[in-house]
Amino acid sequence: MRLCVIGAGYVGLVTACCFAEMGNRVVCVERDPFRLARLRRGEVPIYEPGLQPMLREHLASGQLSFTDELAEGVERVEIVFIAVGTPTAEDGSADLSHVLAVAEQLGRTLTRPCLVVDKSTVPVGTAERVAWSIRERLAARGLGFAVRVASNPEFLKEGSAVEDFMRPDRVVLGCDDDESAEQLRRLYAPFLRNHDRVLQMGVRAAEFTKYAANAFLATKISFMNEMAGLCARLGVDIEDVRRGIGSDRRIGTHFIYAGCGYGGSCFPKDVRALIRSAELEGFEPAILRAVEARNALQKTLLIQALREHFNGLLRGRVVALWGLAFKPGTDDLREAPSLVLLDALLAAGARVQACDPVACAGVATRYAEAVASGQLRLGESPYAAVEGADALVLVTEWKQFRQPDFARIRGLMRMPVLFDGRNIYDSAEIAELGFLYRGIGRPQAGRSKAEVA
Ligand SMILES: NC(=O)c1ccc[n+]([C@@H]2O[C@H](COP(=O)([O-])OP(=O)(O)OC[C@H]3O[C@@H](n4cnc5c(N)ncnc54)[C@H](O)[C@@H]3O)[C@@H](O)[C@H]2O)c1
Structure with missing residues (x-):
């Protein structure tokens, strides 16, 4: 044709x-x-x-x-x-x-x-x-x-x-x-x-189907993120809960990972557009509003955790950031959680050493001033990023970050502190390697703040 x-x-x-x-x-x-x-x-x-x-x-x-x-x-x-x-x-x-x-x-x-x-x-x-x-x-x-x-x-x-x-x-x-x-x-x-x-x-049903699909997937993620928030307070590991509920075929294993929020060119804008469509019809989209609010909050969790760890004093701290794209496998930065974190870290005067296999160019354009001043350093090597760092933050779960040499990383960092924004690591293993480990909706593991300082 x-x-x-x-x-x-x-x-x-x-x-x-x-x-x-x-x-x-x-x-x-x-x-x-x-x-x-x-x-x-x-x-x-x-x-x-x-x-x-x-x-x-x-x-x-x-x-x-x-x-x-x-x-x-x-x-x-x-x-x-x-x-x-x-x-x-x-x-x-x-x-x-x-x-x-x-x-x-x-x-x-x-x-x-x-x-x-x-x-x-x-x-x-x-x-x-x-x-x-x-x-x-x-x-x-x-x-x-x-x-x-x-x-x-x-x-x-x-x-x-x-x-x-x-x-x-x-x-x-x-x-x-x-x-x-x-x-x-x-x-x-x-x-x-x-x-x-x-x-x-029909045409109208097809148009709606796309929004309903994205809104449902976003809802699954935000639901798990909400459960993670509660788990953190109750001393329960959301990862155990995820495995526990994912085995139920009615729930399924996909899109039930707690983390630092969803981004991308679809979920955020499509949830917003569906909310607006509902408003225009005089229909209250209570679930969709909650999904959006939960996600906005989720994107701030990593900076909150960093602030808390450094007692609010981020100026001069060196933060290594692994993963910039909104998800692995793409260079798309639209509404990426990494951008919320980067904005907050740079505004607070922290120095950021970020790495991503394909998304550095887009970030360099967006943050040209910070790159020029040396406040933001970008590269492809996860090991170069952690050199002299006071904390490492995993934001995008690229495969190359899944099984790094943590003993080497510990030697390169100034303080062995790991914030796992996607819960990809075994907290007990990381703790054994001498790190302080914090995930999303998981009990803190490893050495205490005082021990690593
Ligand atoms: N990105 C995804 O994963 C994805 C998945 C499913 C659906 N969608 C939907 O598909 C649509 C496109 O998304 P995208 O991510 O490919 O967008 P995009 O921004 O990557 O691409 C849009 C392209 O259209 C070009 N363009 C705009 N107006 C034009 C015109 N008048 N003539 C010629 N070119 C023009 C732009 O220059 C741009 O290159 C959106 O509605 C999006 O919601 C996206």
Whole structure:
């Protein structure tokens, strides 16, 4: 099929590459000139495992191309995917300006019938607004052909996006007409050869499904974080509780890890947008509000623990920070808990030695002043980061941090203090190695504050 994907971000670029992989002819439209230039050179502007070889291969074969000209993208196209960002607007709702701008452009540009598909995460009713906008502009141009609009929300996870797209758990198709559903089923058929995982529903239900999925996952995390807070007060280890409840198949083992809060480009903004949708309907979203409040609090736990440990005196302290990306496997820093911690540490006058396998460049841009003054040092080596440190804080659970040489680390640090923001370490083992260990919702282990000072 001839496809156009608008927006070459985490979702658009993966979508374009994976559809090209299945033999479709894909033109990807990207308006950011720097991103476009890199893509045309075959460089992936984001960190996403497996994407680079696909991009190179399909660029070379001509199966995939990039442009900033929408007219070029939609020439003889059968399906257009909208995959632009929907960040949080000032009032908490999803900012639809990028999506609606694309709809306007399509109305001014299309010259023949096609199917337009919202892949961006958008509130219920957006497909109707997109359809209306396109038709209005077509009518103004004296064109009366049909442009159908469907919803196909994306469920890929950054860090395993290619794998998720190539072998989806499910493909949600929101279509209010049979022709659109048939066209999308044909497009997705090669991805679903072993097992038909297409879930077809109305457009509005598909739009809502994406929000409900993200809100539910965020709720699981915030629920566990709340339990962790209570565990800490009762002298119970949340890790025992997690294993205890995760073995119940009705609960499951996923998304029940207590930690220093969720971030990323989806959960925070999607929970906020759903709250705003509820408010606009005069419906009180009590659970969603609690999920959001718990997460905001959770992101401050590490700085609170550091303040408490250093009796409020962080100025001049050297803090090693492991992991900056909002989760392992990506360089995405959007709403990352590390940023809340970094802001607070730098404002308090601490010196930070941070490391991350792929996200340092983004942090260097964001904190250029602190990097220039030497207050923030960035690198890829976990061992260099702990040199002379008064405390080590694990924020993102990258694999390379799972089993480091703690004896070596102890020798490098000024004080052997470990704050485990993701509860990835065995507290007893760390304690035995001579550290003071503090996790989230776990009893403190190892040497006391006075002993390590
Ligand atoms: N990132 C994820 O893991 C993920 C997962 C599922 C769904 N989503 C949803 O998918 C959508 C896109 O997310 P993302 O993370 O890929 O965003 P992104 O910000 O990484 O990418 C959006 C891209 O669209 C481009 N763009 C914006 N307006 C354009 C226009 N008019 N023409 C051409 N290009 C334009 C931007 O320059 C940018 O490169 C959002 O609605 C998001 O909620 C994201």
